[in-house]
Amino acid sequence: MRSVYVLTLRQLFGRWRLLIMTVLASMPVLFAMLTVRSIRAPSVQEFETVVFSAMLAGSISPLIALAIATAAFANEIEDRTLANLTLSPLPRWQIVVPKLLGAVTVAGPFIAISAIVTSHVAFLGDAAATFAVAGAALVGVVLYSSAFLWLGLVTTHAIGFGLLYIVLWEGFFSGFVSGVRLLSIRHYSIALMHGLDERRFAAANHLSLGVAITTSVIVLAGFLLLSIRRLRRMDVP
Amino acid sequence: MTHSGTVFDIGYQRYTGPREGRNRARLAVFKDGVRTALGLGRGARAKVLPWFFIAVLGSIALVMALIAGAMDRLVGPEAADQLNLPSHTDYYGIASILFFVFAAVGAPELLCPDRREGVINLYLVRPLAGSDYVMSRWLAFFTVMLAVTWFPQAILLIGLTMGDPDPAAYLIANWLDIPRFLAAGAAFAAYTTSLALLTASFTTRRAYASVFLVGLFVITTPFTTGLASEIEGPAGQWISMFNLTNIPVHVNDVIFGEASVITRDAPAAAFSAPVLVGWYAAWTLVPAGILWFRYRRLTP
Amino acid sequence: MTDGVAPAIRVDHVSRWFGNVVAVSDVTFDVMPGITGLLGPNGAGKTTLLRMITGLAGTSNGTVTVFGEPVRNNPPLYRRMGVMSEHETVYGFMRGRDFVRMMGRLRGAADLDAQVDRAIELVDLADAQHRLMGTYSRGMRQRMRLAATLVHDPDILILDEPLNGADPRQRVHFQGLLRRLAAEGRTIVLSSHILEEVEQLADTVLLIVNGKLAASGGFRAIRAALDERPYHVRVVCDSPRRLAAAVVALDSVDAVNVDPDGAIVVLSRNVRGLQIELPRLAQLASVSLRRVEPLDDSLESVFGYLVER
Numbered sequence: 097m098r099s100v101y102v103l104t105l106r107q108l109f110g111r112w113r114l115l116i117m118t119v120l121a122s123m124p125v126l127f128a129m130l131t132v133r134s135i136r137a138p139s140v141q142e143f144e145t146v147v148f149s150a151m152l153a154g155s156i157s158p159l160i161a162l163a164i165a166t167a168a169f170a171n172e173i174e175d176r177t178l179a180n181l182t183l184s185p186l187p188r189w190q191i192v193v194p195k196l197l198g199a200v201t202v203a204g205p206f207i208a209i210s211a212i213v214t215s216h217v218a219f220l221g222d223a224a225a226t227f228a229v230a231g232a233a234l235v236g237v238v239l240y241s242s243a244f245l246w247l248g249l250v251t252t253h254a255i256g257f258g259l260l261y262i263v264l265w266e267g268f269f270s271g272f273v274s275g276v277r278l279l280s281i282r283h284y285s286i287a288l289m290h291g292l293d294e295r296r297f298a299a300a301n302h303l304s305l306g307v308a309i310t311t312s313v314i315v316l317a318g319f320l321l322l323s324i325r326r327l328r329r330m331d332v333p
Numbered sequence: 334m335t336h337s338g339t340v341f342d343i344g345y346q347r348y349t350g351p352r353e354g355r356n357r358a359r360l361a362v363f364k365d366g367v368r369t370a371l372g373l374g375r376g377a378r379a380k381v382l383p384w385f386f387i388a389v390l391g392s393i394a395l396v397m398a399l400i401a402g403a404m405d406r407l408v409g410p411e412a413a414d415q416l417n418l419p420s421h422t423d424y425y426g427i428a429s430i431l432f433f434v435f436a437a438v439g440a441p442e443l444l445c446p447d448r449r450e451g452v453i454n455l456y457l458v459r460p461l462a463g464s465d466y467v468m469s470r471w472l473a474f475f476t477v478m479l480a481v482t483w484f485p486q487a488i489l490l491i492g493l494t495m496g497d498p499d500p501a502a503y504l505i506a507n508w509l510d511i512p513r514f515l516a517a518g519a520a521f522a523a524y525t526t527s528l529a530l531l532t533a534s535f536t537t538r539r540a541y542a543s544v545f546l547v548g549l550f551v552i553t554t555p556f557t558t559g560l561a562s563e564i565e566g567p568a569g570q571w572i573s574m575f576n577l578t579n580i581p582v583h584v585n586d587v588i589f590g591e592a593s594v595i596t597r598d599a600p601a602a603a604f605s606a607p608v609l610v611g612w613y614a615a616w617t618l619v620p621a622g623i624l625w626f627r628y629r630r631l632t633p
Numbered sequence: 634m635t636d637g638v639a640p641a642i643r644v645d646h647v648s649r650w651f652g653n654v655v656a657v658s659d660v661t662f663d664v665m666p667g668i669t670g671l672l673g674p675n676g677a678g679k680t681t682l683l684r685m686i687t688g689l690a691g692t693s694n695g696t697v698t699v700f701g702e703p704v705r706n707n708p709p710l711y712r713r714m715g716v717m718s719e720h721e722t723v724y725g726f727m728r729g730r731d732f733v734r735m736m737g738r739l740r741g742a743a744d745l746d747a748q749v750d751r752a753i754e755l756v757d758l759a760d761a762q763h764r765l766m767g768t769y770s771r772g773m774r775q776r777m778r779l780a781a782t783l784v785h786d787p788d789i790l791i792l793d794e795p796l797n798g799a800d801p802r803q804r805v806h807f808q809g810l811l812r813r814l815a816a817e818g819r820t821i822v823l824s825s826h827i828l829e830e831v832e833q834l835a836d837t838v839l840l841i842v843n844g845k846l847a848a849s850g851g852f853r854a855i856r857a858a859l860d861e862r863p864y865h866v867r868v869v870c871d872s873p874r875r876l877a878a879a880v881v882a883l884d885s886v887d888a889v890n891v892d893p894d895g896a897i898v899v900l901s902r903n904v905r906g907l908q909i910e911l912p913r914l915a916q917l918a919s920v921s922l923r924r925v926e927p928l929d930d931s932l933e934s935v936f937g938y939l940v941e942r
Contacts, residue, residue: 159544
C-alpha cells in the first residue's frame with residue numbers, strides 16, 4: 097500500500113500544478129486581509145456566504161480536489177501505466193485507498209492552510225473558529241476527492257463532468273432547492289463548520305451536525321466502494 | 334551471386350489532380366475544429382457534454398420565456414412590464430457561468446490533444462503555417478460559441494413572441510432586440526474563445542487548462558464582488574472591472590442600453606460605455622494576439 | 634491435456650466483441666510450459682487475446698484459466714505471473730532501480746534487493762539502474778520493463794511485442810534469456826508480428842487471423858497440414874529447361890517455372906519425393922545441380938498462405 101501511496105504523491109506533485117494551487121488557495125486569505133485592513137473584520141454572515149461558502153467550500157476546494165483527484169487515476173489510464181498496479185496481488189481496495197490518501201495529501205494542505213490563515217485573520221485569532229473552518233474545509237476536500245477519484249476512473253472526460261457538477265449542482269441548485277442540500281458536499285462542509293463551533297456560527301436553515309456527519313461517511317464509503325468495483329470490472333488499458 | 338533489385342508495379346499511381354493550397358487547409362482545420370467541439374463523428378460519449386450544456390442553456394431560455402408568458406396572462410401585459418421580468422438583456426448575465434464552463438471544457442480539446450500526441454506536426458508539414466492553424470481553430474470555436482450563444486436567445490425570442498397575446502405587434506415593437514442579442518452573443522463568443530484558447534495553448538493536458546479556466550472565472554467572481562462591495566470609490570470600481578465573468582456582460586448592457594439583472598449593482602457599471610467596451614476589447618484582442626504569437630513560430 | 638501434465642494456461646471458447654466488432658472469435662487452446670508464440674497480422678486480435686489471458690480485460694464469452702484458476706479478478710494469481718504490455722510508457726521521474734524495486738514489492742517478491750539485482754543483471758542494465766528512466770533510450774526502457782516483469786520470478790511470462798525497437802544485439806541477448814527461462818520450466822507466451830522472432834524462439838506457434846485461431850502447433854507441422862498448397866523449391870542448375878522438362882513429368886509436381894535468372898522453381902506437393910527424384914532426374918538428363926533450396930519452408934510463407942485464405 098505504501099508503494100502506491102508514494103507513487104501517487106510523486107505523480108501528483110508538479111511545479112506548475114503546485115503554483116496554480118498556491119495562487120488559488122491564497123485568494124481567500126488575500127480577501128480576508130484586505131477587508132480587515134480596509135474597514136473591519138467581516139461579519140459572520142459575510143464570512144460564511146462569501147469566503148467559506150462561495151470561495152472555500154464552493155469553488156476553490158472542489159476545483160483543487162478536481163484537478164488532483166481525477167488525475168490520480170485518469171493520468172495512469174491515459175499514460176497506460178495503471179496495469180502496473182492492477183497486475184499485482186494487491187486487493188483492489190489497497191490500490192484505491194492509497195490513491196485517495198495521496199490525492200488528499202497533495203490537495204489538503206493548500207486548503208487547510210488557506211482556511212486556517214483566512215479564519216485567523218477574519219476572526220482575529222479565535223482558535224475555535226479557526227479549527228471549525230479548517231476542519232470543515234478538510235472534510236470537504238476528502239469528500240470531493242473521493243467523488244472525483246471515482247470520476248477519473250470512470251471517464252476520460254472527468255474534468256468536464258466534474259465541472260458540471262461543481263457549477264450546476266453545488267453552485268446553482270443546492271443554493272435554491274433545499275432537498276438538494278442533503279446531497280451536496282458543499283453543504284456538508286458548511287454544516288460541519290456550524291456544528292464544530294456553534295458559539296460563533298449559529299445555524300440558520302442548515303443541516304444538523306449529526307446528519308452532516310452521517311451523510312459524509314456514507315458519501316465517502318460509497319465512492320470508495322464504487323471505485324473498487326469499477327477497478328475490478330473495467331478493462332485496464 | 335548478386336540479386337538485382339526489381340520494382341514491381343502494383344498499381345500505385347501518383348496523384349495528378351489539382352492540388353489545393355493554404356485556404357483549403359485552413360478550411361479543413363476549421364471544419365475539424367467545429368466537429369471536435371461538438372463531438373460530431375466521435376461516438377456517443379463525446380457528444381454528451383457539449384450537447385448537455387446546449388440543452389441546459391436552451392432550457393434556461395425556455396423557462397424565462399414561459400415565466401414571461403405566464404405573467405402576461407396572469408396580470409396583463411402592462412403590469413407584467415412593470416414587473417421587469419428577465420428578458421434578452423439579462424440572459425447573458427444569468428447564463429454567463431455556463432458559457433464559461435462550456436468554453437473551459439470544450440476549447441482545450443481543440444489545441445491540447447494535437448500538441449500532446451504530436452499530431453500538430455502533421456498539420457505543420459502541410460502548406461499551413463502555425464498561425465493559420467491557430468486562427469482556424471479560433472474561428473472554429475468562435476463559430477460554435479456563436480451558435481451556443483445565439484440558440485438560447487432565439488428560443489427566448491420565439492417563446493416571448495408566441496407568449497404575447499399579439500405576436501406580430503410584439504415583434505414589431507421589439508425587433509431591435511434581435512440585432513442586439515446577435516451582437517452581444519458575438520461579443521461573448523469572442524471573449525470566451527480568446528481566453529479559453531490562450532489558456533489551452535499553455536499546457537498539453539486538457540484537464541489542467543479546463544480547471545485553470547474555471548478557477549479563474551469562478552473564483553475571481555466572489556473575490557472581486559466581495560472586495561468591491563467593501564471598498565468604495567474608484568478603487569472599488571476598478572476592482573469590480575476585474576470580475577472576469579462580467580466583462581462581456583457589461584458590453585451586453587452597453588448594447589442593450591440598460592443594465593442587466595446581474596450587473597445592475599456592480600460598481601464597474603458606473604464606468605462609461607467607451608471604457609467598458611475598451612476594457613472588453615483589451616481582454617479579447619490581447620489574448621488572441623498572444624495566441625497568434627505563440628503559434629506563429631511553431632515549426633514541425 | 635497431454636501425458637498427464639496440466640496446461641499452464643487454458644483458453645476455452647473465448648470470444649470478445651466491442652459493440653459490433655468481434656475482436657476474438659471462439660478461440661480454444663492450451664498453453665504448456667515452454668515458449669509459445671502468438672502470431673498474426675496487426676489487428677488480428679493478438680493483443681485483445683493476451684489481455685484476456687492476463688485478466689486485464691474480461692471475456693464476452695468463454696473462460697481463461699491459469700494454473701486451474703480463473704484469471705479474471707484473481708489478484709493472488711499475479712504472484713506467479715509476469716506481464717509486459719506493448720505500451721512503452723514508464724514513470725519518467727523514477728530511477729530504473731526504484732521502478733523495478735517498486736514492482737517487485739507490489740508483486741510480493743521475497744528477498745527484494747537480491748531479486749532486483751538479479752533481474753537488472755539479467756537484462757544487462759546494471760550501469761544505468763540509478764539513472765532516471767526519462768533519460769533512457771527506447772531499448773533501455775524496454776529492458777528495464779522486462780526486468781520489472783521478471784523481478785518476482787514468475788512461473789508464467791506474458792510478453793506483448795517485447796522486441797519493439799530492439800536492436801539486433803539486444804534481440805540476440807533477449808532470445809538467449811528467454812530460452813534459459815523456458816528451460817527452467819517456465820511458461821512463456823510471446824506475441825509478435827515479426828516472423829523471425831517467433832520462428833527462432835517458439836516451440837509452439839498460435840496463428841491468429843481475423844480474431845480466429847487459424848493454426849496451432851510447430852510451424853513445420855502447420856505447413857505440412859496445409860497440403861492443398863504446394864511447396865516451392867528453387868533449383869539452380871546448368872541446363873534449366875532440360876531439367877524442367879524432366880521434372881514436370883513427375884506426378885507430384887504441379888508446375889515448373891523458369892526464372893529470368895536461369896533458376897527453376899518447382900511447385901510440388903511432395904517434397905520428400907522430390908528430394909529423392911531430383912538427383913536421379915538430373916543425372917538422367919546430364920544436368921548438374923548447383924543449388925536446391927526450399928522457398929517457403931518458413932513461418933513467413935505459412936503465415937502468408939493463412940492470411941490470404
